[in-house]
Amino acid sequence: MPKIVDAEARRQEVVQAVFRIIASDGLERASLREVADEAGLAVGSVRHYFASSDELLVFSFASVIDRISGRLESALLAVEGETPGSAGQHAAVLNLLGQFLPLDEELAVDACVWMAFRHAARIKPVLAAEAERSHRAVAAIVGRLIILLSPGEAAARQSLVTEAERLLATMDGLCMHALLQPEWMTAEMCSDVLTAHLAAFAPVPATP
Amino acid sequence: MPKIVDAEARRQEVVQAVFRIIASDGLERASLREVADEAGLAVGSVRHYFASSDELLVFSFASVIDRISGRLESALLAVEGETPGSAGQHAAVLNLLGQFLPLDEELAVDACVWMAFRHAARIKPVLAAEAERSHRAVAAIVGRLIILLSPGEAAARQSLVTEAERLLATMDGLCMHALLQPEWMTAEMCSDVLTAHLAAFAPVPATP
């Protein structure tokens, strides 16, 4: 083999360049030339790793989905490790839901990119499959969270689905507002809204 | 004057063309050429009514904001006309919140356009002012609704703001899901989520 280059690492570098461009200038500016410049490569080099612009975008979409759902999954495992109703569980739940929001630089970039791709998928058919996967993955995690938070077998299955969709919608709306009106939707406001939502869903656990 | 043409009506026709293009092909496809074609005009004609592409987009954004906030405003007046806690008020509230969602063709187009412009405003500074106005207008209406639904003076002002933001986030998230995952987020699911949210916020009024 010639010139030793870790192809997978290279692809990830290019994807990171895509993320930065989407976060700062929007998805429509993520052209091959812009991405190549941002990654410090030539257009031909980027095209060596990604056959077409579409392939680059789909791969980037898949990457951000994997990143986000990975974070959510591990946060959910942390919730499952806590005893139901405890203050520790409450904190773990808040941590899980916080993974949806642009609370730090890395989360903000991912949230930006995720939003951009999901909305683009409405128009670009090549992104539709990943958008489906994204929705399914996140809905599954929120659904499991709702089950963890539901007291016993009391609630009907129908109610669980509705509550999961409600929480998911609230999270996406919060994320959207935090991205689009950051001056209004501050981290503190996010926290307040989350706490209020959890309080309305189930009684706040008594502090030990 | 030559050729009698209602300038304002012409501008509205062009704006309607912009709406259709955004709803079907996305905002990035709303170029002067595409808009002119969709409106059945020449590029020069469109540019006669709108000096630049930016002016056309800003005017279109303002139009959709006025349409939506107008609908919300009249729906809120209907809520204020009902006696608090009655079933009639509950129905009026559901009607008001339904104005956020793409429940029919017209609402769907407006919701699409609204979403597209709000997200574009994060990148395009020319749209920022209208995005601010949009957020303020809708937040004010939801705030008034929350006050109407809050029992007496019981709730603190802080809680009202949080609850308003929470409802607004849920509505935007619902709207987003209805636009992006229409097969999953059906009208019935929207209705269920809305009912659940209102039930968690205040007890459902007893049927008379």
Add this chain to the structure above:
DNA sequence: GGTGTTGAAGCACGTTCGTGCTAAAAAATA
């Protein structure tokens, strides 16, 4: 040391974009 594979770079082509500008058409007015 020669050789072939592969990463990197760049050019060329056709398309689309916004925009400045000009020319024709149409209708109100003189």
Add this chain to the structure above:
DNA sequence: TATTTTTTAGCACGAACGTGCTTCAACACC
């Protein structure tokens, strides 16, 4: 009828886009 003004249509230019194709350099392997 002739003139004037608004509306409509179109052209031309520079920039940016995706993509097919070619060229060059570098390194593993025989």
